[in-house]
Amino acid sequence: MTEALIDPVIFNPYDYDFHDDPYPTYQRLRDESPIYHNKDVGFWALSRHSDVQSAFKDNKRLSSANGVSLDPAAYGPHAHYVMSFLAMDDPRHMRLRQLVSRGFTPRRVAEMDGRILELTRQHLTPALASGEFDWISEVAGKLPMDVISELMGVPEPDRAELRRKADLVVHREDGVLDVPPAAVEASISLMGYYKDMIAERRRSRTDDLTSALLDAEIDGDKLSDQEILGFMFLMVVAGNETTTKLLGNALYWGSHNRDQLSPVFDDPDRASEWVDETLRYDTSSQIVARTTVVDLEYYGRCVPAGEKMLLLIGSANRDSDVFEDADEFRLGRGASNKLASFGAGVHFCLGAHLAKLEAKIALAEFARQVSDYEVDESGIERVHSTNVRGFAALPVKVQVR
Numbered sequence: 001m002t003e004a005l006i007d008p009v010i011f012n013p014y015d016y017d018f019h020d021d022p023y024p025t026y027q028r029l030r031d032e033s034p035i036y037h038n039k040d041v042g043f044w045a046l047s048r049h050s051d052v053q054s055a056f057k058d059n060k061r062l063s064s065a066n067g068v069s070l071d072p073a074a075y076g077p078h079a080h081y082v083m084s085f086l087a088m089d090d091p092r093h094m095r096l097r098q099l100v101s102r103g104f105t106p107r108r109v110a111e112m113d114g115r116i117l118e119l120t121r122q123h124l125t126p127a128l129a130s131g132e133f134d135w136i137s138e139v140a141g142k143l144p145m146d147v148i149s150e151l152m153g154v155p156e157p158d159r160a161e162l163r164r165k166a167d168l169v170v171h172r173e174d175g176v177l178d179v180p181p182a183a184v185e186a187s188i189s190l191m192g193y194y195k196d197m198i199a200e201r202r203r204s205r206t207d208d209l210t211s212a213l214l215d216a217e218i219d220g221d222k223l224s225d226q227e228i229l230g231f232m233f234l235m236v237v238a239g240n241e242t243t244t245k246l247l248g249n250a251l252y253w254g255s256h257n258r259d260q261l262s263p264v265f266d267d268p269d270r271a272s273e274w275v276d277e278t279l280r281y282d283t284s285s286q287i288v289a290r291t292t293v294v295d296l297e298y299y300g301r302c303v304p305a306g307e308k309m310l311l312l313i314g315s316a317n318r319d320s321d322v323f324e325d326a327d328e329f330r331l332g333r334g335a336s337n338k339l340a341s342f343g344a345g346v347h348f349c350l351g352a353h354l355a356k357l358e359a360k361i362a363l364a365e366f367a368r369q370v371s372d373y374e375v376d377e378s379g380i381e382r383v384h385s386t387n388v389r390g391f392a393a394l395p396v397k398v399q400v401r
Contacts, residue, residue, distance in 0.1 A: 026047055034048050043308040046298070062290040082237065093347070103213040136244065242388065275359045283341040285341070287387040373399065
């Protein structure tokens, strides 16, 4: 393999905001350069499914301690203040994750299904009544944050304002390569709100996740207020944005592959197949970062210690060595266990079940109430991001049953 093939500047996530289809670039990376190096920006990247999955599991030699985001302000030794245990290595990561898991249990998530359906209908029913609406602003952008607020115990009158601030935290204008001032201000405001809520729960417990986190204990070890605050903010940043984008991507690609949705519209209980294929075909989180702890060798090349390594999740999910006809949107693959979308190993996404549950319930209800729909391509707006792919606006026209 020549240097010219390995080092062409064809991929730069800092000015590559996924407005266009990233997969031809991913395919080129997989074919020409299984270990890619961008000298100008200063990162390496793995694009093949086997390499990405192995890297997820290689948590001793590929560190998360500098964070997983490509935003410069969210990468470095203080990344855990924003990304909680996502930006930690073991044993620190495992301690915090295990304590959080005592409160954020599968049972607590499963018990949310009825309330998620109520919240879905609360947003979806008035939107459908208009016949034409923006799926993101009316449904997909509201539901995930409301579910998080419900879990945490945020009073309903406060939720709209918290949702507005959460949107500011993740919003980026075209060409902005770091966290903008408005996002910083919104982050500080949210932190202040959640800090006050934690203090209130310390005085008087309720039946919510915030109280459960205060009570979580392993052999006398408990979470500090700062650790609880960090996890709550992580749910706002990671859980809110990625689920919104998942719902948007699902409707967009469903409209472009309407024949594939027929089984779901005939039987909405099959909506999980729609969710799984969207996660594979066009996942929300396209890239995560790691840092090399020691010198590593890939395909005859040495990646020195201390380098930024990008794991191209979107590319791994389109690897034709793993997924037959990988560039086709096709439901019913039964390949959810092969997805790279939620990571693997010790850092497997703790909120994966909640995200999939939300999406399944929302898309199933959409299929129950709608007989057909189309996307208004002229009104589409994509988000500007270095690592997330999805829509800021997705206008749709629906035919209600």
